Amino acid sequence: xxxxxxxxxxxGFGGIAAAIELRAHGIRGVTIVDAGxxxxxxxxxxxxPGAACDxxxxxxxxxxxxxxxxxRLCSPQPEILAYLHDVAKEYGxxxxxxxxxxxxxxxxxxxxxxxxxxxxxxxxxTADVLILATGQLNRPVVPDIPGADTxxxxxxxxxxxxxxxxxxxxxxxxxxxxxxxxxxVPEIAPETGHLTVFQRSGxxxxxxxxxPFPRWWRAAVRHVxxxxxxxxxxxxxxxxxxxxxxxxxxxxxxxxxxxxxxFMRMQLRDPEIRRKVWPDYTFGCKRILFSSHWLxxxxxxxxxxxxxxxxxxxxxxxxxxxGRTHEVDTIIWGTGFAATDFxxxxxxxGPGGRSLQDTWADGAHxxxxxxxxxxxxMFVLYGPNTNTSGGSIIRYLEHQVRYVREALQEAQRxxxxxxxxxxxxxxxxxxxxxxxxxxxxxxxxxxxxxxxxGRIVTNWPGYMREYDDRxxxxxxxxxxxxx
Numbered sequence: 001x002x003x004x005x006x007x008x009x010x011x012g013f014g015g016i017a018a019a020i021e022l023r024a025h026g027i028r029g030v031t032i033v034d035a036g037x038x039x040x041x042x043x044x045x046x047x048x049p050g051a052a053c054d055x056x057x058x059x060x061x062x063x064x065x066x067x068x069x070x071x072r073l074c075s076p077q078p079e080i081l082a083y084l085h086d087v088a089k090e091y092g093x094x095x096x097x098x099x100x101x102x103x104x105x106x107x108x109x110x111x112x113x114x115x116x117x118x119x120x121x122x123x124x125x126t127a128d129v130l131i132l133a134t135g136q137l138n139r140p141v142v143p144d145i146p147g148a149d150t151x152x153x154x155x156x157x158x159x160x161x162x163x164x165x166x167x168x169x170x171x172x173x174x175x176x177x178x179x180x181x182x183x184x185v186p187e188i189a190p191e192t193g194h195l196t197v198f199q200r201s202g203x204x205x206x207x208x209x210x211x212p213f214p215r216w217w218r219a220a221v222r223h224v225x226x227x228x229x230x231x232x233x234x235x236x237x238x239x240x241x242x243x244x245x246x247x248x249x250x251x252x253x254x255x256x257x258x259x260x261x262x263f264m265r266m267q268l269r270d271p272e273i274r275r276k277v278w279p280d281y282t283f284g285c286k287r288i289l290f291s292s293h294w295l296x297x298x299x300x301x302x303x304x305x306x307x308x309x310x311x312x313x314x315x316x317x318x319x320x321x322x323g324r325t326h327e328v329d330t331i332i333w334g335t336g337f338a339a340t341d342f343x344x345x346x347x348x349x350g351p352g353g354r355s356l357q358d359t360w361a362d363g364a365h366x367x368x369x370x371x372x373x374x375x376x377x378m379f380v381l382y383g384p385n386t387n388t389s390g391g392s393i394i395r396y397l398e399h400q401v402r403y404v405r406e407a408l409q410e411a412q413r414x415x416x417x418x419x420x421x422x423x424x425x426x427x428x429x430x431x432x433x434x435x436x437x438x439x440x441x442x443x444x445x446x447x448x449x450x451x452x453x454g455r456i457v458t459n460w461p462g463y464m465r466e467y468d469d470r471x472x473x474x475x476x477x478x479x480x481x482x483x
Contacts, residue, residue: 004027004029005031005129006022007129009131011041012084013084015041017381017397022401032097033098033125039085041138051077053075061394062087068228074208101119106349114126129377132379132383136387137339138337145311158181171317172330173318176333177334184332194302196303197304199307203286204283205288236464239464240390253282268295277298281445309321316328340364340452348375352374354375365430367478369385370400371407374423387449407479410476416481416482419480419481420480421478442456
């Protein structure tokens with residue numbers, strides 16, 4: 001049987017990895033569509049001041065496209081975006097991308113295919129295989145706060161930074177204190193006239209200064225045999241140790257909490273700020289953040305930290321539960337993403353009119369985070385329960401695209417026009433994944449890892465090496481092949 005045609009939705013790391021893997025193994029009919037004006041995904045849209053990865057670049061990069069010229073431990077956004085562009089060109093997939101294409105629906109009426117994919121401008125594509133590489137952190141969320149439309153100043157989300165808006169001398173409010181705010185607040189604080197940060201809950205921090213590598217170190221990485229490989233292995237084990245702490249909060253987690261406590265107390269000289277920012281939940285329950293600049297920024301004379309709940313927006317600024325109005329000129333939403341929605345609001349419909357949204361009504365689930373019963377030849381990259389609390393999603397994506405390629409090759413060998421995971425296999429797998437969360441730190445507070453039912457739908461419950469093992473080979477008996 002001829003090689004299948006493949007449509008990939010999303011031109012970030014996952015989409016680019018999928019195209020490279022498929023084309024390298026003879027599946028040449030690959031098209032990538034993306035809503036953005038260029039490739040890059042998260043690293044195209046998140047251009048806020050100080051934007052950088054919090055996973056070291058030696059690990060946050062493809063194993064097959066290593067670089068020895070990273071300028072810092074954790075590369076800034078322009079460097080990561082340039083890397084992805086270089087890789088796409090180097091492996092001949094950059095020209096496969098159709099930008100400015102927002103997919104709104106995908107439909108497969110019959111199990112033996114194909115998929116029909118529709119964009120918001122009415123264009124359609126037909127493909128044997130649909131790969132959804134939209135990721136978990138792609139749709140910015142602005143909270144529904146009463147009066148938001150009455151604000152007299154300027155507002156924007158950190159993931160869609162307005163570089164035309166000059167913050168110098170302005171009274172700026174930042175709502176939210178997650179991973180993005182932790183990076184951009186220290187950058188903009190010296191520029192603003194006054195900065196007011198609205199915090200819902202504090203974070204556990206570990207140090208990260210992220211200074212440029214000295215010249216001697218960059219030369220050593222380039223010229224000393226094995227140093228790059230050793231560095232990548234060391235970072236891998238460090239990341240796995242964070243997962244160890246999260247999985248065992250009463251033992252190893254106490255070690256992590258102690259380290260974080262010592263670091264935070266050393267930085268927090270102001271007792272009032274210390275009281276306000278100190279987290280009231282188990283170490284590792286929410287995302288552990290890496291910064292050596294956030295806590296000092298909160299203690300600046302021109303920065304105010306507010307922990308009262310935001311209750312409304314008025315023309316003059318932000319109103320909190322204590323009845324106070326904080327007068328500001330600009331509001332920056334650092335309120336994160338719709339992480340548990342995955343590719344929605346895209347409408348995905350399988351044979352018999354089966355809706356993916358209905359299938360996931362009680363929480364998203366997929367075998368190995370990639371494939372869902374009732375949706376033949378549809379694969380999700382960075383899907384349910386594949387987020388990592390201590391590691392590199394790039395490593396997960398590499399294993400996922402290899403697995404997808406092997407599944408398609410198995411279908412091709414059998415002359416099948418569709419491949420679909422068995423429902424009993426996916427159900428047993430999902431029960432196994434969920435059974436691994438009780439007793440871990442992930443279950444000890446409310447976080448963006450959970451959906452509205454409380455089910456943890458984003459995170460993988462184990463280590464990177466475990467996911468590597470689970471996706472190492474396709475077991476044909478776990479699938480149905482439609483001829």
